[in-house]
Structure formats: C-alpha cells, structure tokens
Amino acid sequence: xxxxxxxxxxxxxxxxxxxxxxxxxxxxxxxxxxxxxxxxxxxxxxxxxxxxxxxxxxxxxxxxxxxxxxxxxxxxxxxxxxxxxxxxxxxxxxxxxxxxxxxxxxxxxxxxxxxxxxxxxxxxxxxxxxxxxxxxxxxxxxxxxxxxxxxxxxxxxxxxxxxxxxxxxxxxxxxxxxxxxxxxxxxxxxxxxxxxxxxxxxxxxxxxxxxxxxxxxxxxxxxxxxxxxxxxxxxxxxxx
Amino acid sequence: xxxxxxxxxxxxxxxxxxxxxxxxxxxxxxxxxxxxxxxxxxxxxxxxxxxxxxxxxxxxxxxxxxxxxxxxxxxxxxxxxxxxxxxxxxxxxxxxxxxxxxxxxxxxxxxxxxxxxxxxxxxxxxxxxxxxxxxxxxxxxxxxxxxxxxxxxxxxxxxxxxxxxxxxxxxxxxxxxxxxxxxxxxxxxxxxxxxxxxxxxxxxxxxxxxxxxxxxxxxxxxxxxxxxxxxxxxxxxxxxxxxxxxxxxxxxxxxxxxxxxxxxxxxxxxxxxxxxxxxxxxxxxx
Amino acid sequence: xxxxxxxxxxxxxxxxxxxxxxxxxxxxxxxxxxxxxxxxxxxxxxxxxxxxxxxxxxxxxxxxxxxxxxxxxxxxxxxxxxxxxxxxxxxxxxxxxxxxxxxxxxxxxxxxxxxxxxxxxxxxxxxxxxxxxxxxxxxxxxxxxxxxxxxxxxxxxxxxxxxxxxxxxxxxxxxxxxxxxxxxxxxxxxxxxxxxxxxxxxxxxxxxxxxxxxxxxxxxxxxxxxxxxxxxxxxxxxxxxxxxxxxxxxxxxxxx
Numbered sequence: 001x002x003x004x005x006x007x008x009x010x011x012x013x014x015x016x017x018x019x020x021x022x023x024x025x026x027x028x029x030x031x032x033x034x035x036x037x038x039x040x041x042x043x044x045x046x047x048x049x050x051x052x053x054x055x056x057x058x059x060x061x062x063x064x065x066x067x068x069x070x071x072x073x074x075x076x077x078x079x080x081x082x083x084x085x086x087x088x089x090x091x092x093x094x095x096x097x098x099x100x101x102x103x104x105x106x107x108x109x110x111x112x113x114x115x116x117x118x119x120x121x122x123x124x125x126x127x128x129x130x131x132x133x134x135x136x137x138x139x140x141x142x143x144x145x146x147x148x149x150x151x152x153x154x155x156x157x158x159x160x161x162x163x164x165x166x167x168x169x170x171x172x173x174x175x176x177x178x179x180x181x182x183x184x185x186x187x188x189x190x191x192x193x194x195x196x197x198x199x200x201x202x203x204x205x206x207x208x209x210x211x212x213x214x215x216x217x218x219x220x221x222x223x224x225x226x227x228x229x230x231x232x233x234x235x236x237x238x239x240x
Numbered sequence: 241x242x243x244x245x246x247x248x249x250x251x252x253x254x255x256x257x258x259x260x261x262x263x264x265x266x267x268x269x270x271x272x273x274x275x276x277x278x279x280x281x282x283x284x285x286x287x288x289x290x291x292x293x294x295x296x297x298x299x300x301x302x303x304x305x306x307x308x309x310x311x312x313x314x315x316x317x318x319x320x321x322x323x324x325x326x327x328x329x330x331x332x333x334x335x336x337x338x339x340x341x342x343x344x345x346x347x348x349x350x351x352x353x354x355x356x357x358x359x360x361x362x363x364x365x366x367x368x369x370x371x372x373x374x375x376x377x378x379x380x381x382x383x384x385x386x387x388x389x390x391x392x393x394x395x396x397x398x399x400x401x402x403x404x405x406x407x408x409x410x411x412x413x414x415x416x417x418x419x420x421x422x423x424x425x426x427x428x429x430x431x432x433x434x435x436x437x438x439x440x441x442x443x444x445x446x447x448x449x450x451x452x453x454x455x456x457x458x459x460x461x462x463x464x465x466x467x468x469x470x471x472x473x474x475x476x477x478x479x480x481x482x483x484x485x486x487x488x489x490x491x492x493x494x495x496x497x498x499x500x501x502x503x504x505x506x507x508x509x510x511x512x513x514x515x516x517x518x519x520x521x522x523x524x525x526x
Numbered sequence: 527x528x529x530x531x532x533x534x535x536x537x538x539x540x541x542x543x544x545x546x547x548x549x550x551x552x553x554x555x556x557x558x559x560x561x562x563x564x565x566x567x568x569x570x571x572x573x574x575x576x577x578x579x580x581x582x583x584x585x586x587x588x589x590x591x592x593x594x595x596x597x598x599x600x601x602x603x604x605x606x607x608x609x610x611x612x613x614x615x616x617x618x619x620x621x622x623x624x625x626x627x628x629x630x631x632x633x634x635x636x637x638x639x640x641x642x643x644x645x646x647x648x649x650x651x652x653x654x655x656x657x658x659x660x661x662x663x664x665x666x667x668x669x670x671x672x673x674x675x676x677x678x679x680x681x682x683x684x685x686x687x688x689x690x691x692x693x694x695x696x697x698x699x700x701x702x703x704x705x706x707x708x709x710x711x712x713x714x715x716x717x718x719x720x721x722x723x724x725x726x727x728x729x730x731x732x733x734x735x736x737x738x739x740x741x742x743x744x745x746x747x748x749x750x751x752x753x754x755x756x757x758x759x760x761x762x763x764x765x766x767x768x769x770x771x772x773x774x775x776x777x778x779x780x781x782x
Contacts, residue, residue: 015773059766387604402669
C-alpha cells in the first residue's frame with residue numbers, strides 16, 4: 001500500500017549561505033495493508049521528515065513515494081489532495097483548523113469532504129468524541145481554546161473519522177492519560193483489522209510493541225551533515 | 241407678429257440646425273439610442289427646456305403651427321415663454337389645439353388627443369440616461385447600452401417593490417424600444433407610457449444640459465419594463481375630471497381652499513377645454 | 527479531465543515595467559489556488575488579466591464554458607466575456623463597496639445577477655435573495671436594508687452572496703479577508719470553505735496573508751517581480767519552500 005524506493009531529501013537554505021542539508025538518502029521501505037510499521041531512531045534522525053514526505057508535505061529530491069497507485073514525487077497537487085481526501089490520513093502532533101469552527105464540525109469535516117451527508121458525518125464524529133472522552137459540552141466550541149491533550153484527542157478523532165486505507169500517525173499517544181491512550185491504541189488496532197496500512201512514530205515503547213508489526217530505524221538513511229553548496233534537484237521551482 | 245430681423249430663423253444659425261438635424265436623423269435611425277450633440281447656449285437656463293427648444297428650432301419650418309405644453313397646460317410660464325420665443329424668432333403660427341399643431345414641444349405630458357401622422361412631438365428631457373440612477377459612470381452606461389445589459393433597470397424596479405410593495409415609479413418610467421434600447425421617456429407620468437408605442441407622430445427627445453438627442457420614429461414598438469408578478473399599470477387618479485367629466489384623461493389634483501377642499505382636473509388643458517366646449521360638464525364645473 | 531481554466535503565457539506590461547510575465551497553469555474543477563506575493567509582485571495584475579478586467583499583452587485564458595467547451599476568454603467578444611462575468615464567473619473584491627451597490631438594498635444586490643440573466647419574477651428573485659442571505663449568515667430581516675447599514679464583515683458576506691447566487695463555477699477573490707478584524711476573518715474563511723466544498727467551486731485567491739491560503743487553498747503560486755517563482759501544494763510550498771524568495775517570505779511571517 002505504501003512503497004518508497006530510493007527516496008532522498010535535502011534542504012537548501014537559500015537565505016543562509018545556500019547551506020545544503022542532507023536529511024535522508026536512499027530510503028526504501030514497504031508497508032502492506034493491515035500492517036503497522038514504526039519509524040524509530042534518535043531525535044533528528046528524520047522520522048517526522050520522512051512522514052511528511054510520505055504525506056506530500058515535504059518534497060523529495062529523488063526516488064518514488066507510492067501510496068496506492070499515486071507517486072507523490074511526480075503527482076500534481078490535485079492528485080495529492082485527492083489522495084489525502086480519500087486514501088491517506090495523517091494525524092499530526094498539532095491541530096490546525098479554522099478558528100471558531102465547532103469541534104463537532106472539525107471532526108466531521110474529513111467525512112463531509114468525501115461526500116458523506118452532514119447528519120451521518122456528525123453522528124460518526126459524536127461517536128469518536130465520546131469514545132475519546134471529549135465532554136459533550138465542548139463539542140460546540142472551537143478546539144483552538146482546548147488544552148493540549150484535548151486538542152490531541154480532537155486531532156485523533158478527526159484522523160480516524162474516515163476509514164483511510166493508509167494512515168500516518170505522528171506520536172498519537174503522546175500527552176494522553178492511560179484511559180485515552182487505550183482508546184487510541186484500540187482505534188489503531190481496529191484500523192489495522194479493516195486493512196489500513198499504517199506508519200507511526202511512537203516514543204511510547206509499550207504502545208509500539210502492542211500495535212506495530214515491524215520497526216524501521218530511520219538513522220540508517222541519515223547521512224552526516226554537509227555544507228556543500230552544490231545545486232540540488234528542484235521540486236516545483238519554476239525555471240525563472 | 242413678424243419675425244425679428246435680428247435673429248436667424250428660429251434663433252439658431254443654420255450650421256447648428258444642420259448639426260442637430262443630423263443627430264435627429266441618427267436618432268430616428270436607431271430608435272431609443274442616445275445621440276450626443278453639441279448643445280448650444282440658449283437664452284434661457286438649463287432645466288427650462290433648452291434641449292427641447294434646440295430640437296424644435298431644428299425641425300420648425302415657416303409653415304409650421306407650433307404648440308407648447310408644460311405639465312399638459314398651454315398657459316404656464318414655461319409654455320408661454322417658449323411659444324413666444326419661436327413666435328418671435330421664427331414667425332411661425334402658434335396654436336393651443338393639439339389637432340391643429342404640426343410641432344408640439346412638451347414637458348412632462350403626451351396630449352390626450354391621439355397624435356397623427358405628420359405631427360412632431362418634441363420632449364424636454366432633464367436626464368436622458370435611464371441607467372444613471374444606479375450606475376454613475378457614463379463609460380459604463382454606454383457599454384451597458386451597447387451590450388444590452390439591462391438587468392440593472394430591473395434592480396431599480398425591484399427596489400421599488402421591496403420598499404413600497406408595488407412599482408412606485410410613477411413618472412419617467414423606463415421602456416424598451418423595439419426590443420433593443422432601454423429609454424427614459426422623460427418625466428411623463430406612466431399613464432402616458434402606452435401612448436409612446438405605435439404612435440403615428442414622430443417623437444423627438446432633447447436633453448440640453450446632458451447634450452443628448454434620441455427619437456422614436458412613427459409606429460415604434462415601446463414596452464414598459466415590469467415583472468411577471470408585478471405587471472406594468474398605466475395608473476391615474478381614480479376620479480373623473482371635475483370640469484369636463486372625462487374619465488380617460490390624466491388628472492391634476494388641485495387644492496381649492498384652506499379647508500383641504502380639492503378637485504381633480506384634466507392636466508391637458510386643451511383636451512379639457514375642447515370637451516367643455518362640446519358641452520361636457522364635471523361635478524365641479526361652474 | 528479538462529481543466530476548468532487553462533492559463534498560458536499571460537504577460538502584461540505597463541510600459542517598460544512588467545506587471546506579470548509568462549504565467550501558465552491549469553486549474554481543475556473544485557481546486558482552490560492561492561496566489562501570494564508582496565505588493566507589486568504582479569498578483570493582482572494577473573488576477574485582473576484572468577478575470578477579463580485587464581487585457582494581457584500576450585497569452586491565453588482558456589475557460590471550459592458550459593455551452594461550447596474550452597474557449598479563450600481573451601479573444602472572445604466582450605459581450606460573451608461579460609456574460610461569463612455574470613454567470614459562470616464571480617469576482618470578490620477586497621473592498622466590499624467595490625463589489626456592492628451601496629445605494630441598493632441587500633436583496634437588490636443579491637438579485638441583480640439574477641435579473642441580469644433574465645429573471646423577471648419578483649417573488650422568485652426575492653426568495654432566492656433571502657435564501658442566499660441566510661446561507662451567508664445574514665438575517666433575512668435585513669433583506670431590505672442597504673449595505674451602508676452593515677458591518678464590514680456583513681458587507682463582505684453580502685458581496686459573496688451576490689456573486690454566488692447564479693451558481694458560478696469559478697470565483698476570483700482579491701484579498702477577500704483584507705481589512706477585516708481577525709475574528710471576522712475566521713468566520714468568513716469558514717464560510718468560504720463550506721461554500722467551496724458544498725458547491726464544488728473552483729477559486730483563485732490573491733492574498734498576501736499566508737494563513738488565509740493555508741486554510742483555503744489547495745495549491746499555491748508564489749509571485750515575485752511579475753514572475754511565478756514557485757508553485758505546488760499549499761502546505762508543501764509553505765512548509766518546504768524550494769525557492770529563495772519563498773523561504774524568505776515564509777520565514778518572515780510573525781509567529782503567533
């Protein structure tokens with residue numbers, strides 16, 4: 001379901017002496033449907049960077065990143081957007097929403113985006129919020145005012161609203177208490193059971209051991225720092 | 241009265257009259273289209289009918305019989321002074337009888353007696369642009385005319401209904417000419433609008449300050465704008481004339497005493513006098 | 527799939543000065559594209575060239591019309607282009623008073639486009655106007671009030687209702703949230719997002735506010751000195767900018 005081959009990533013800091021930072025090189029990995037794979041490695045190894053590349057948030061300098069039939073390295077924005085809407089879910093560590101939109105609608109939105117009716121989407125959102133112990137009195141409020149843990153749970157509810165065939169989870173259990181951690185792990189297990197291919201970053205070793213089938217140490221793709229100022233491949237830069 | 245030798249015939253010089261006639265001919269060729277012309281200074285202030293006077297000056301011939309009405313009346317200041325002006329500068333015959341006149345200059349009315357072939361009705365127009373109410377840019381209104389973008393006219397009528405429950409525009413009611421140009425018929429009451437269409441006479445419109453001439457050749461199709469659920473109605477005060485008893489003419493309301501007493505009389509004085517002479521009497525007739 | 531709008535080599539010069547140069551892109555149905563850049567970068571010139579307000583010196587703006595398929599709107603006749611402007615296209619101005627008739631009631635403002643395309647039934651026009659006022663969260667009781675009595679945010683929502691009433695397929699927006707309070711902006715953004723989703727609208731949004739494009743736009747084009755320096759998925763361009771100028775632009779935003 002998720003297939004990376006020979007992917008590399010560099011950052012070129014044009015405004016800081018054109019420093020080129022090589023972050024990842026020659027990444028190849030495969031995650032099958034129903035499988036959950038953990039990305040491991042020390043802080044700075046590039047776990048989050050890799051995950052963002054799979055989501056299309058960072059662009060790769062070379063290689064191929066296939067999710068389903070779409071290669072994110074080659075695709076047009078609209079193809080990536082469609083992939084994100086229908087196939088590829090992402091639970092980031094941060095909740096990014098339009099201010100003043102009620103929590104219920106924030107959670108229901110991924111379903112509305114794939115054409116689910118308003119009532120049905122809200123019903124599903126209510127189930128998830130109940131499951132994740134977000135008190136009903138908060139549903140009509142915007143999550144921007146919530147505590148970190150509450151925001152994280154809203155983010156998870158939103159991420160699990162639509163049954164994506166592929167999911168990326170960035171620290172889904174961080175800052176959760178035991179009860180909510182248990183809910184999230186069971187959501188992940190349920191997603192696996194229905195056949196989702198999942199890549200996750202878990203600092204919580206017990207959680208990792210419980211839901212992950214394999215671990216991939218990202219450090220092995222991480223070259224040493226370099227300050228070479230050679231030109232690098234362009235992603236979307238116009239030949240201006 | 242003999243024409244004063246101090247003036248060229250009908251006051252304007254021949255070049256100016258030719259220029260105005262060209263504008264009139266163009267207007268007749270494109271019914272409802274506003275033709276720009278180089279309006280001249282006239283010996284009267286703007287707003288007193290300088291556009292109409294210039295058009296009259298350009299169409300009058302020594303054989304014409306000239307009538308001027310102001311709000312339907314032959315005997316108001318404006319009507320009298322314009323009539324006298326052409327009597328003196330052109331030496332034309334004058335009349336108050338609609339049927340006898342060959343050229344009629346009017347402000348705010350169309351005579352009640354149906355006009356006939358060979359007659360010319362000249363309107364004094366204050367604001368020729370019907371779109372001006374909502375679109376102040378001349379460049380834009382011209383484009384709207386040329387591209388037939390007239391949705392805005394209905395916005396004006398929409399506003400009327402939303403505010404008053406019905407189309408409250410009672411004069412200068414916009415019309416579509418030959419299914420093409422939207423035209424301001426000058427501030428005639430909407431009661432007169434049906435007389436604009438299919439009229440045997442030539443109708444010419446002159447706006448002096450705005451420097452525009454437009455025209456309706458005889459038997460032109462003229463349709464008043466409206467909504468399907470708020471159709472156009474040529475309304476008038478629901479009374480007979482107090483003097484002649486006419487029920488089909490446009491009426492002025494006249495306050496007759498300090499106690500709120502009032503009477504309704506024909507605004508067309510020639511029509512009213514004609515009926516009275518024929519023996520018709522209203523309830524207020526002496 | 528046919529692009530809804532295909533822009534090829536749009537160039538506009540003001541004498542020796544370049545407004546925008548050789549801009550090309552395809553916009554597909556349902557896509558929302560942001561154009562960002564600082565003042566004078568050519569983004570408004572480009573928008574006005576695309577929307578038919580300015581005639582480009584070179585290039586084509588091909589729109590997939592309902593009746594006749596893809597047509598170059600630069601070379602089509604002016605009546606056709608203006609008809610598009612009243613039907614399939616909408617233009618939301620930064621200042622609501624540029625896009626509204628301030629002397630006409632809210633209902634008349636919304637109804638104008640309907641009347642412009644031939645609606646002649648007062649009751650139907652008014653019903654539609656009321657429906658649209660409610661959709662943009664303006665109380666139906668305000669239908670006969672003039673926009674001069676509305677707040678800035680309400681005026682902007684009225685402008686949006688007025689534009690969307692004929693069911694356009696492409697909306698051009700020039701700094702739609704500029705000049706509004708931050709809290710009013712948020713409500714407007716949410717409204718726009720919902721309308722874009724529910725009506726399947728495509729939109730091109732010119733703004734200098736990166737937060738606005740992040741929330742509204744699927745994809746982003748970055749302009750500098752009349753040229754497009756970078757384009758791509760909105761979050762990718764903002765989070766992993768490739769061009770020096772984009773990196774500068776993104777790093778210059780104050781973090782709240």
